Amino acid sequence: MSNWTHQNTKLWRVPEFDNLEVFRAQAIHHSYARHAHSGYSIGVIEAGVGGNSYRGTTYLAPPESVVFMNPQEAHTGYSAEDRPLTYRMLYPSVGLVQQIADEVQIKGFPYFKDAVVQSKGLTRNLVSLHVVLERSPDPLEQQSRLVEVLAATLLHYAEVKTRATGLQREHRAIAQIKEYLHENFSSTISLDQLVELTNLNRSYLIRVFRQAVGMPPYTYLNQIRVEKAKQYLSHGLSVAETAIAVGMSDQSHLNRHFKRIVGVTPGHYRSMSISSKN
Structure with missing residues (x-):
């Protein structure tokens, strides 16, 4: 397991979850260039205000809010209001999310309509999962918590679309x-x-x-x-x-x-x- 660096960031992967990438940043000031991810992005803002330009709109995510971004959708990211930003991120692949969606009878392509959600229960569950993935040496605990939290998140916050409409049709x-x-x-x-x-x-x-x-x-x-x-x-x-x-x-x-x-x-x-x- 990697340790905190002078840049106050930490990254690791969980290979058994389709190489799930997990990221944590503590009290940073950074502006991300416009980019997109091949999979989903699910984050929790712990301190500061997270800002991003996404789907033609600027979103601000205050502490204890959750940020959702769908695959292949371009966005930026930055610490807003000139305050240091502390946050946790999960980057599950399309395959992993689709597998869990199938297991809970979600038929179609899971698509998060809301870029920012304020829910203390959701925040608490995602932080708990993130801590387990960071600290627990028990694979059964990691696997159970991941499936449980992602399944509940999809059931409550994801819409169902066909892949053609979930991802932008291309010329x-x-x-x-x-x-x-x-x-x-x-x-x-x-x-x-x-x-x-x-x-x-x-x-x-x-x-x-x-x-x-x-x-x-x-x-x-x-x-x-x-x-x-x-x-x-x-x-x-x-x-x-x-x-x-x-x-x-x-x-x-x-x-x-x-x-x-x-x-x-x-x-x-x-x-x-x-x-x-x-």
């Missing part, structure tokens, strides 16, 4: 661009290449991509590279080697984008990931 060109960026993230990619791929003019291409995805293509590419970097770093690759592997120009380039999206430096992330395995 065919958007799907082409995303696939191309995922397949070629380690290469230098130009706007002309995307124009040739889609037969769209440059201005229209950028506009429809931003409208559909919530960010322009270059921001989406940086997000892919950071997600790949997390994988490489967690497997022990050095920061310098990782920067090259994901197509960043150098280590400082990776540091800048990684910190803006993840909230910690690549070296910090690598240390926490490796120590959480021990």
